[in-house]
Amino acid sequence: MILADDQGYGDLGFHGNEKIDTPVLDKLALQSVRFDRFMVSPYCTPSRAAIMTGRYPLRTGAAAVTRGLETVRSEEVTIAEVLGEAGYATGCFGKWHIGEHYPNHPMGQGFQEYFGMPQGHFDNYFDPVLEYNGEKVQTRGYITDVITDYALRFIDKNGDQPFFCYIPYNAPHTPMQLPDRYFDKYIARGLDTLAASVYGMVENLDENVGRLLQKLDQLSLSEKTVVIYLSDNGAEGPEGSRYNAGMRGMKGTAHEGGMRVPLFLRWPGQFEAGKVVRQIGAHVDLLPTIAELCGINSPNTLPLDGKSLVPLIMGDDRDWPDRMIYARTAGWRSVLTYNEPVVRDLGTIGKTVRTQRWRAVQEEEGDWQLYDIIEDPSETNNVADNYPDLTARFAEAYEVWLKDVTRVPIVRPPVPVGFDERPEVELPAPEAYFTEGIAWYNRFGFAHDWLTNWTDENDYAYWDIDVVDHGNYEISVLYTCAPDAVGTVLRVETESHHTDGKLQKAFNPEPRQRPTRHPKRRFIQDFASQYLGTMTLEKGRQHIKIRALQKSGDRICDLKAIVLKKLPDSK
Numbered sequence: 003m004i005l006a007d008d009q010g011y012g013d014l015g016f017h018g019n020e021k022i023d024t025p026v027l028d029k030l031a032l033q034s035v036r037f038d039r040f041m042v043s044p045y046c047t048p049s050r051a052a053i054m055t056g057r058y059p060l061r062t063g064a065a066a067v068t069r070g071l072e073t074v075r076s077e078e079v080t081i082a083e084v085l086g087e088a089g090y091a092t093g094c095f096g097k098w099h100i101g102e103h104y105p106n107h108p109m110g111q112g113f114q115e116y117f118g119m120p121q122g123h124f125d126n127y128f129d130p131v132l133e134y135n136g137e138k139v140q141t142r143g144y145i146t147d148v149i150t151d152y153a154l155r156f157i158d159k160n161g162d163q164p165f166f167c168y169i170p171y172n173a174p175h176t177p178m179q180l181p182d183r184y185f186d187k188y189i190a191r192g193l194d195t196l197a198a199s200v201y202g203m204v205e206n207l208d209e210n211v212g213r214l215l216q217k218l219d220q221l222s223l224s225e226k227t228v229v230i231y232l233s234d235n236g237a238e239g240p241e242g243s244r245y246n247a248g249m250r251g252m253k254g255t256a257h258e259g260g261m262r263v264p265l266f267l268r269w270p271g272q273f274e275a276g277k278v279v280r281q282i283g284a285h286v287d288l289l290p291t292i293a294e295l296c297g298i299n300s301p302n303t304l305p306l307d308g309k310s311l312v313p314l315i316m317g318d319d320r321d322w323p324d325r326m327i328y329a330r331t332a333g334w335r336s337v338l339t340y341n342e343p344v345v346r347d348l349g350t351i352g353k354t355v356r357t358q359r360w361r362a363v364q365e366e367e368g369d370w371q372l373y374d375i376i377e378d379p380s381e382t383n384n385v386a387d388n389y390p391d392l393t394a395r396f397a398e399a400y401e402v403w404l405k406d407v408t409r410v411p412i413v414r415p416p417v418p419v420g421f422d423e424r425p426e427v428e429l430p431a432p433e434a435y436f437t438e439g440i441a442w443y444n445r446f447g448f449a450h451d452w453l454t455n456w457t458d459e460n461d462y463a464y465w466d467i468d469v470v471d472h473g474n475y476e477i478s479v480l481y482t483c484a485p486d487a488v489g490t491v492l493r494v495e496t497e498s499h500h501t502d503g504k505l506q507k508a509f510n511p512e513p514r515q516r517p518t519r520h521p522k523r524r525f526i527q528d529f530a531s532q533y534l535g536t537m538t539l540e541k542g543r544q545h546i547k548i549r550a551l552q553k554s555g556d557r558i559c560d561l562k563a564i565v566l567k568k569l570p571d572s573k
Contacts, residue, residue, distance in 0.1 A: 003053075003166075003167070003168050003169070003229075003230040003231075003232075003288075003292075004169045004171070004211060004214070004229070004230065004231045004232075005050070005053070005096075005168070005169065005170040005171065005232060005233065005234055006171055006173065006174070006204075006207060006231075006232070006233040006234070007046060007097060007170070007171055007172045007173060007174065007175040007233070007234055008046070008174055008175045008176075008200075008233070008234070008235065008237065008238045008253060009173075009174055009204055009207070009233040009237070009263075009264075010233070010236045010237025010238075010244070010246060010247075010252070010253075010259070010263070011233075011236065011237075011246075011247050011249065011259075011262050011263055011264060012237065012244070012245040012246045012247035012249070013174070013200060013201070013204050013237060013244070013245070014027055014028065014031070014204075014264060015027075015028050016028040016031040016032075017247055017264070018245070018247060019245040019247075020245075021188070021191055021193060021197075021201065021243075021245065022188075022201045022204060022205065022245075023201075023205050023208070024204060024205065024208040025208065026208045026209065026211050026212035026215065027208050027211060027231065027264075027266075030211065030215070030229070030231060030266050030268060031264070031266050032275065032276055033268050033270070033275045033276075034229075034231075034266035034267050034268040034273065034275065034276075035266070035267045035268075035273045035274060035275075035277045035278075035279060035315050036264075036265065036266055036276075036277070036278050036279065037265040037267075037278075037279045037283050037311075037314075038278055038279065038280050039262060039280070039281075039282045039283075039375075040232065040262065040263055040264070040265035040282070040283045040284070041261045041262060041263075041282060041283070041284045041285070041327050041329070041356055042232070042233070042234060042235055042261055042263050042284070042285045043059060043234075043235060043261065043285065043329050043331075044235055044236065044253060044254050044255055044256060044260040044261055044329060044331045044352060045066075045067055045234075045235055045253065045254060045331065045332075046067060046097075046099055046122065046175075046234045046235055047059070047064050047066065047067045047072040047099050047100055047122060048060075048064055048065075048329075049234040049235055049285050050064075050098070050099055050100045050170065050234060051064035051074045051100050052284070052285035052286045052288075052307075052308075053081075053234075053285045053288050053289070054074065054078075054080040054081055054082070054100065054111070054289070055074065055078045055079065055080055055081075055289060055303070055304070056081070056286050056287070056288070056289030056290055056303060056306040056307065056308040057078070057286060057304065057305075057306060057307050057308075058286060058307050058328065058403075058407045060330065060404075060407040060408055060412065061307065061406075061407040061408075061410075062074045062075055062078050063075040063078075063410070063412060063413070063415070064100055065332055065412045066332050067099070067122050067448075068122065068123075068432055068446070068447060068448050068449065069414060069432060069433065069447060070414040070415050070417075070432075070433045071412070071414060072099055072100060072101070072122055073100065073101040073102075073103075073106050073415050074100040074101055074106060074111070075106075075415070076101075076105045076106050076110065076111070076418075077304075078111075078304060079301075079302065079303040079304055080111045080112045080289075081112075081166070081288070081289045081292055081293070082094070082108070082111060082112030082113045082166060082168070083111065083112030084112075084289070084293055084298060084301045084302065084303060085112070085164075085166045085292070085293075085296060085298075086112045086114065086166075087302065088164075088296065088297075088298055089163075089164060090163075090164045090165055090166045090296070091114060091115075091156075091159075091160040091163055091164070091165040091166070092112055092113045092114050092115070092165070092166045092168075093113060093114065093115040093116070093117075093153070093156040093160070093165070093166070093167050093168070094108040094113040094115070094116045094117075094118070094168045094169075094170070095116075095117050095118055095149050095150075095152050095153040095156065095167070095168070095169050095170075096117075096118040096119075096149050096168075096169055096170040096171050096172060097118060097119055097122070097124070097170050097171070097172040097175075098116075098118065098119070098120040098121075098170065099120075099121065099122035099170075101120070102120045102121050102430070102449075103417050103418050103424070103427065104136075104418060104421050104423055104424040105418065105421065105423075106415075106418070107120055107136075107424070108120065109135065109136065109423070110421075110423070113168070115135060115156060116133070116134070116135060116136075117132060117133065117134045117135075117139075117149070117152040117153075118132055118133065118149060118170075118172075119132055119133065119172065120133060121449035121450065122448070122449050123448045123449040123450065124145070124172055124449070124450075125177065125450055125516050125524070125526045126179070126516075126517075126526075127144060127145040127146075127172075127177070127179040127180070128143075128144060128145070128179065129141060129142050129143065130145050130148070132145075132148070134152070136423075136424060144180070144181060144206070145172065145173075146171055146172075146173045146203070146206055146207055146210050147206075147210060149169065149171060149172075149210075150169075150210040150213055150214065153167055153169050153214065154213065154214065154217050157214075157217050157218070157221070157223075158217070158221070161221045161223055164296075166292075169214070170234075171207060171210075173203040173204070173206065173207050174199070174200045174203035174204050174207070175238075176238070176518060176520045176522055177516055177517065177518035177520060177522075177524070178195075178196065178199035178200070178203070178518045178519035178520040179517055179518060179519075180199060180202045180203045180206060181202075181206070184201075184202025184203070184205055184206055185198050185199055185202045185519065187202065187205075188201045188202055192243075193243045193244075194242045194243045194244075195519050195520075196240070196242055196244065196519070196520060196521075197242055197243045197244040198519075199519045199520065200237070200244060201244075211231070215229070224270055225270050225271050227269070228267065228268070228269045228292075228295055229266075229267070229268040229269075230265075230266070230267050230268075230288070230292075231264065231265070231266040232263055232264055232265045232266070233263040233264060234263070235253045235254075235260060235261065235263070236249075236251065236252050236253045236255070236259045236260040236261060236262065236263065237252050237253060237259070238252060238253040238254075239252040239253065239254075240252075246259050247259075248379065248380050249262060249379070249380065249381075250380055250381040250382070251381075254331060254351070254352070255331070255351075255352055255365075256329060256330075256331055256351075256352030256353060256354035256363045256364075256365065257352075257354075257361070257363060257381055258361065258375065258379070258381060260331075260352075261329060261354070261356075265283065267315060269295075273315060273316075274317065277315075277317070279311075279314045279315070281314055281319060281322055281358065282325070282327060282356060282357070282358055283311050283314070284308065284327045285308075286306070286307045286308030287308035287309055287310065287311050288308065288311075289301070289303070289306065289308060290306055290308050290309055290310040291308075291310045291311045291312055291315075293310070294310045294312045295312060324357055324358050324359075325357065325358075326355050326356070326357055326396075326399055326403075327355070327356040327357075328354070328355055328356075328400060328403045328404075329352070329353075329354050329356075330352070330353050330354075330404065331351050331352035331353075332351075351365065351366055352364070352365055353400055353404075354400075355396040355399055355400050355403075356375075358376075359374060359375060359376050360372060360373065360374060360375065360392070360396070361373045361375050361381065362386075362393060362396035362397065362400070363381075364397070364400075369386065370386055370393050370394075370396065370397045371384045371386050372384060372385050372386040372389055372392065372393045372396070373385065414433075414466070415466075416465075416466040416467050416468040416543055417429055417433060417465055417466065417467045417468070418467075418468050418470065419467045419468065419469045419470070419539065419566055419568075420469045420470040420471045420473055420539070420541075420568055421470055425567060425568040425570075426565065426566070426567045426568070427565070427566045428480075428563040428564070428565050428566075429465040429467070429546070429563055429564040429565075429566065430449075430450075430562070430563045431447065431451055431452045431453045431463075431561060431562055431563060432447040432448065432449060432450075432451055433465060434453065434463045434464065434465055435463065435464050435465070435466070436453060436461070436462065436463035436464070437460070437461040437462055437463075438461075439455060439456070439457065439458050439460075439461040440453050440454070440455055440456050440461050440463060441453070441454060441455045442454070443513065443525060443527070443560070444524050444525060448524075450526070452527060452529070452560055452561060452562040453560060453561040453562075454560045456550075456557060456558040456559060456560070456561065457556060457557050457558065459549070459550045459551075459552075459553055459558075461549075462547050462548060462549035462550075463547070463548055463561065464545045464546060464547035464548070465545065465546050465564070466543070466544075466545060467539075467543070467544060467545070467546050468542070468543045468544075469539045469540065469541050469542060469543075469544065470541065471541055472538070472539070472540055472541045473538070473539060473568050473569065474536055474537070474538050474539075474568075474569045475536065475537060475538075475539055475566045475567060475568055475569065476533065476535075476536055476565075476566075476567040476569060477494050477501050477503070477533070477534045477535055477536065477537055477564065477565070477566060478531050478532060478533045478534060478564070478565040478567070479492065479494075479531070479532050479534060479548070479559075479561060479562075479563070479564055479565070480529040480530070480531055480561070480562035480563045480564075480565065481505065481509070481529060481530060481531075481532055481559045481560060481561055481562065482509050482510055482511065482527065482528075482529055482530065482559060482560045483505050483508055483509060483510060483555075483557070483558075483559040483560070484508060484510045484555055484556075484557060485508040485510070485555075486554060486555030486556065487505055487508070487553070487554055487555040487556075487557060487558065487559055488504075488505055488506065488507065488508050488554060488555075489504055489505065489552075489554040490504065490505045490550060490552065490553045490554045490555070490558055490559065491503070491504050491550065491551040491552040492504075492505065492534060492548060492549070492550055492551070492558075492559075493548070493549055493550075493551050494534060494535075494537065494546065494547070494548050494564060495537075495546070495547050495549075496537075496539065496540070496544050496545065496546050496547075497544060497545070498538070498540055499537045499538045499539070499540075500537060501534055501535030501536060501537040502534065502535060502551060503532065503533065503534025503535045505532055505554075505559060506532065507530065507532070509529070509530035511527065511528050513525040513526065513527045514526060514527070527560070527562075529560075529562045531565070536569070539566070546564070546566075548561070548564060
């Protein structure tokens with residue numbers, strides 16, 4: 003299963019885009035059963051949660067894209083766990099973005115092999131340092147090519163047995179980093195910088211899909227393998243010269259352009275090549291679909307929201323009912339500033355209910371809108387006033403759904419600490435709670451951001467952790483500091499224990515702007531590591547805090563993470 007990141011429905015030649023070259027995906031579309039109206043969530047994490055679990059993302063705990071709110075609860079059952087129990091080899095290669103820490107990490111959620119970035123955002127697409135089975139690996143090459151390399155090795159290694167290879171690429175998501183030859187080609191076609199970058203990244207993605215399909219041919223596996231291709235949400239704006247297939251809205255919106263994506267399913271000799279399914283489907287349908295295709299008719303999961311699409315794929319739609327598909331887009335301002343453990347109000351910038359004919363939408367706190375997608379696929383004519391009863395029914399159905407999927411409160415989960423499978427845990431800045439004087443350097447606290455403006459000894463940061471077993475831990479910090487801050491004494495403490503240590507070496511590089519051809523600007527930084535000492539962590543949920551006992555300069559330090567390393571035989 004191949005998942006593109008931020009590839010819109012219109013970012014394919016097959017869908018009428020005359021400016022982009024995607025020969026492999028165009029051919030795959032012709033060889034596949036294609037869903038004409040397949041819906042995902044308007045953002046990446048919710049879609050990934052639904053794809054993996056067959057359940058609406060809010061039901062899994064995945065409510066947003068950062069601050070720990072991207073985490074799928076560990077008790078959820080993923081398609082990898084279902085297939086692993088059935089004897090499949092399972093591997094994930096690419097961007098996970100539904101849980102950075104074990105056991106929410108891919109290798110705690112049913113994948114026997116993992117390579118990529120478990121976090122949701124990545125800043126360097128050339129020669130990236132990625133993770134392979136829990137260890138950092140320095141790679142060489144362009145990130146999409148490198149991810150494919152590891153996926154190909156997995157297929158080579160497991161081609162003689164049933165396998166599930168999940169490849170969630172991070173292209174064409176920002177930053178807009180790509181080899182110049184792709185970018186230059188699309189600039190020469192008259193496209194703006196953003197569209198040229200996206201199309202170049204998609205063309206490279208297309209080539210890598212070709213490598214995967216060629217490997218199946220080489221191993222004589224094509225007729226034995228179901229290939230699934232889709233994207234996680236609509237195209238990111240602004241639209242500019244990027245083709246959006248005449249749809250309203252883009253990534254983050256509750257309109258068609260934010261949620262409609264390609265879905266191709268190929269199984270030579272089993273699926274009718276070129277068949278188009280007109281009925282709507284959704285991300286929550288993929289787990290039950292894959293399970294049925296693999297002969298698992300009663301997967302051992304939590305109650306599913308999705309239903310198997312196999313009848314539609316095989317052409318049996320006689321008893322297929324109309325249905326309602328729901329989505330909710332959390333308010334960015336609420337998500338990005340949320341600094342409480344229990345989420346009382348995430349806000350919303352979009353609510354929607356989609357049926358075969360209708361899309362009902364409420365944006366911000368405005369009135370509900372209603373669009374007849376069959377007659378008005380571009381959503382230009384709001385007919386809510388013409389159908390007030392129908393509009394009210396959709397609004398009521400949405401509220402019933404929302405109450406149902408949030409029966410378990412949405413919370414910022416604690417960071418799990420102490421698993422033997424992951425003796426070393428980073429407590430990253432985006433998951434910290436902190437006092438008012440401290441801030442994230444890039445303002446919003448996405449993955450890889452860090453804490454800055456720490457000047458007052460009264461300020462501190464802390465993390466909510468859940469220690470699975472009593473033990474002793476080495477405590478280090480990833481930091482930067484000016485020469486006059488050398489000698490600053492930091493204390494890391496819980497309610498019962500603490501350790502103190504000095505910043506012994508200045509490390510003060512200037513933050514640099516991340517390379518990108520996108521208007522979004524973000525800074526990146528290198529960090530030094532300083533060992534502070536050893537301390538005991540008791541079993542159970544607790545706060546671990548860092549504060550300055552004594553500062554030597556004007557600023558204490560900038561902080562990327564606290565690192566906890568469990569000592570062997572420390573129980």
